[in-house]
Amino acid sequence: MKPKIFIDGEHGTTGLQIRARMADRRDLELLSIAEAERRNAAMREDLLNSADIAILCLPDDASREAVAMVAGNNRVRIIDTSTAHRVAPDWAYGFAEMDKAQSAKIRDARHVANPGCYPTGAIGLIRPLRQAGILPDGYPVTVNAVSGYSGGGKQMIAQMEDEQSPDHISAPHFLYGLTLKHKHVPEMKMHGLLERAPVFSPSVGKFPQGMIVQVPLYLDDLAPGATLENIHAALVEHYADQSIVEVVPLAESEKLARIDATELAGKDTMKLFVFGASGGAHVNLLALLDNLGKGASGAAVQNMDLMLSA
Ligand SMILES: NC(=O)C1=CN([C@@H]2O[C@H](COP(=O)(O)OP(=O)(O)OC[C@H]3O[C@@H](n4cnc5c(N)ncnc54)[C@H](OP(=O)(O)O)[C@@H]3O)[C@@H](O)[C@H]2O)C=CC1
Numbered sequence: 195m196k197p198k199i200f201i202d203g204e205h206g207t208t209g210l211q212i213r214a215r216m217a218d219r220r221d222l223e224l225l226s227i228a229e230a231e232r233r234n235a236a237m238r239e240d241l242l243n244s245a246d247i248a249i250l251c252l253p254d255d256a257s258r259e260a261v262a263m264v265a266g267n268n269r270v271r272i273i274d275t276s277t278a279h280r281v282a283p284d285w286a287y288g289f290a291e292m293d294k295a296q297s298a299k300i301r302d303a304r305h306v307a308n309p310g311c312y313p314t315g316a317i318g319l320i321r322p323l324r325q326a327g328i329l330p331d332g333y334p335v336t337v338n339a340v341s342g343y344s345g346g347g348k349q350m351i352a353q354m355e356d357e358q359s360p361d362h363i364s365a366p367h368f369l370y371g372l373t374l375k376h377k378h379v380p381e382m383k384m385h386g387l388l389e390r391a392p393v394f395s396p397s398v399g400k401f402p403q404g405m406i407v408q409v410p411l412y413l414d415d416l417a418p419g420a421t422l423e424n425i426h427a428a429l430v431e432h433y434a435d436q437s438i439v440e441v442v443p444l445a446e447s448e449k450l451a452r453i454d455a456t457e458l459a460g461k462d463t464m465k466l467f468v469f470g471a472s473g474g475a476h477v478n479l480l481a482l483l484d485n486l487g488k489g490a491s492g493a494a495v496q497n498m499d500l501m502l503s504a
Pocket residue numbers: 202203204205206207208209232233234250251252253254256275276277309310311344345346347348349485486489490
């Protein structure tokens with residue numbers, strides 16, 4: 195029997211992209227709800243309880259309600275793409291490459307929290323350096339990022355694309371999260387293994403999909419002997435033996451004059467770079483991804499496949 199998959203929120207931005215990735219899958223049975231019924235709680239409850247894996251592509255509150263709808267059903271497994279469960283101790287964090295043991299945890303989990311788009315980049319850069327002892331306890335980490343506007347879901351897509359929209363945004367690039375309390379900070383801190391919450395400054399550019407996440411560091415505040423080269427080597431070692439996260443060779447990155455935030459749009463991979471001058475005082479760590487690829491829908495499908503491999 196084919197595993198039954200239900201995407202709750204399948205008509206939204208993340209849900210549509212998950213559906214597109216499954217369009218040619220003959221090994222799955224997709225349970226579906228008509229767009230007009232997408233908020234019909236009774237129908238959703240029925241479909242959620244009929245699924246082997248339910249992928250929640252809903253706002254946080256609706257995700258919590260969906261989880262409550264399957265309480266007592268020991269068969270259905272859940273992947274939640276919202277922020278609701280990412281720091282919950284009984285949920286597996288769905289970033290398979292963040293740790294050698296993580297893909298097995300995801301494979302065997304009943305509940306998987308799909309990471310946020312910005313945290314995928316930030317944790318991808320920070321966690322290996324914490325584990326290698328290069329980034330010391332208490333280092334004041336900062337994270338600066340730009341996202342494609344699809345990161346804000348249907349509402350922001352309309353604001354950016356529809357000039358007639360009453361809340362149309364005409365800015366080609368804008369900062370937000372100005373109170374520094376973005377909902378992604380807790381998961382960056384927890385899964386980045388940080389003692390102190392990072393200062394996180396996100397922004398949005400006038401392109402639909404793509405993302406750059408930057409973590410600049412002072413070398414003389416890191417562990418003694420930290421250099422651009424050994425930071426890069428620690429990332430290379432961490433990401434050996436997998437094919438989703440690429441650590442770009444220094445010989446390649448030192449020739450680059452600019453980074454295009456949209457380079458990986460439509461792809462489910464992530465590239466990590468270490469920028470700076472050999473012998474210099476600073477490095478800038480950079481992650482490049484698609485907010486809807488490895489940052490959301492691509493990661494959700496990767497997690498579903500891991501869970502189905504159990
Ligand atoms: N966009 C992105 O890049 C990323 C998004 N995410 C997360 O994925 C989740 C979905 O976001 P996104 O796809 O962008 O959002 P969208 O607004 O594009 O889609 C959300 C979908 O959920 C539906 N929905 C909302 N409330 C309910 C409810 N109470 N019951 C049933 N359906 C409901 C919406 O219907 P309606 O049209 O009626 O509102 C819509 O179809 C969010 O938690 C978001 O934070 C995670 C990573 C990246």
